[in-house]
Amino acid sequence: MAKNYQKYAGFWIRVSSNIIDGLLTLVVLIFLLNIFFPLIHSNFSIKIYLFFSLFFLLLLPFLFGIYYIWGNAEGRHTLGKRIFGLEVVDKNEMPITLKVSFLRTLYTTLDLFALGYLFMIFSKNKQTFHDVLSRSYVLRKKDKTKKEIIVGILLLVLAVYIQELSSDYIRTNYIEAFHIPTGSMEPTILVGDYIFVDKYAKEDYIPESGDIIFFKYPLDRQITYVDRCIASGGQIIEIKDRKIYVDHVIFPDLGFTKHIDPQILPKGFQESIIFPSGAGNRDNYGPVKVPEGHYFVLGDNRENALDSRYWGFVPQENIVAKAGLVYFSWNRINGSVRWNRTGKVIQ
Numbered sequence: 001m002a003k004n005y006q007k008y009a010g011f012w013i014r015v016s017s018n019i020i021d022g023l024l025t026l027v028v029l030i031f032l033l034n035i036f037f038p039l040i041h042s043n044f045s046i047k048i049y050l051f052f053s054l055f056f057l058l059l060l061p062f063l064f065g066i067y068y069i070w071g072n073a074e075g076r077h078t079l080g081k082r083i084f085g086l087e088v089v090d091k092n093e094m095p096i097t098l099k100v101s102f103l104r105t106l107y108t109t110l111d112l113f114a115l116g117y118l119f120m121i122f123s124k125n126k127q128t129f130h131d132v133l134s135r136s137y138v139l140r141k142k143d144k145t146k147k148e149i150i151v152g153i154l155l156l157v158l159a160v161y162i163q164e165l166s167s168d169y170i171r172t173n174y175i176e177a178f179h180i181p182t183g184s185m186e187p188t189i190l191v192g193d194y195i196f197v198d199k200y201a202k203e204d205y206i207p208e209s210g211d212i213i214f215f216k217y218p219l220d221r222q223i224t225y226v227d228r229c230i231a232s233g234g235q236i237i238e239i240k241d242r243k244i245y246v247d248h249v250i251f252p253d254l255g256f257t258k259h260i261d262p263q264i265l266p267k268g269f270q271e272s273i274i275f276p277s278g279a280g281n282r283d284n285y286g287p288v289k290v291p292e293g294h295y296f297v298l299g300d301n302r303e304n305a306l307d308s309r310y311w312g313f314v315p316q317e318n319i320v321a322k323a324g325l326v327y328f329s330w331n332r333i334n335g336s337v338r339w340n341r342t343g344k345v346i347q
Helices: 011-043 046-071 079-084 098-108 112-122 129-134 148-173
Strands: 086-089 137-140 175-179 193-198 212-216 224-232 236-240 243-246 285-289 294-298 319-322 325-331
Touching: 011 046, 011 079, 011 086, 011 112, 011 148, 046 098, 046 193, 046 325, 079 086, 098 129, 112 129, 148 175, 193 319, 212 294, 224 236, 224 243
Parallel strands: none
Antiparallel strands: 086 137, 175 193, 193 325, 212 224, 212 319, 224 294, 236 243, 236 285
């Protein structure tokens, strides 16, 4: 037996193995995205595209779980374990069954932020938390080398870098998720809503009057706002006693506008900051002509929204996406999940 041979796999060799498997699943993810997302977007409505996106992302963990369950059972090896000469066995050093592999994969979800690997420090058999729970062990078939730590660190750095690139690729090209922290769009969008938006059609999207849009805040493009598009370039916007007119025609209030006592100004709002200077005030504004290539936006919660009345117009290049699908909603006041909003299409 080689001098540096160790029966049980240590921390860095297992980290390296898991990273290889993780990168493989990431490649499969991007491959599937590039096939199915454009196909669905081109042949179905945006609503179906967003529902498909939600279903796809919920399904992925199960597909990846099947890969690990099948790949580690009955003498098979996932790609990472095959490369580094690792094998998952039971206490008799026999290949684990599908049932044990299932439990092992399930217990892996308990190893939050890989903290379960700290168990290896105290285990003579170098078992992690999910190894202990599933009564399994990871054997190594190759000698230990001094380069294992270096390889593990390099792979870890590479994995973080590729993960960030992949996340940015998905956010830029397909879908992006946003969390709503303020009530400026109540009652249409609530504080605590988590929303998917369609990024695939970003380049061709021209907002229409009435659309809810996500956009980069003109005064700080690092911040994303959401408001309702009221008027576009060349149109004249005017507000008379809180009634909105576009090109001298009243803007239809379809029941989405929330009004409060007109005598009460929200904390921190100053009528002196109305844009442009001299345009009036919050409730009696304009008339003002919207510049070409720009949009005038308002929050549905009209008396508690920081919008175009205060900081100006949104240029076309700042448009991020049209509002999409609520995939989760959390009521932070009473700490409950708003299940009735899950799957709701914002319009």
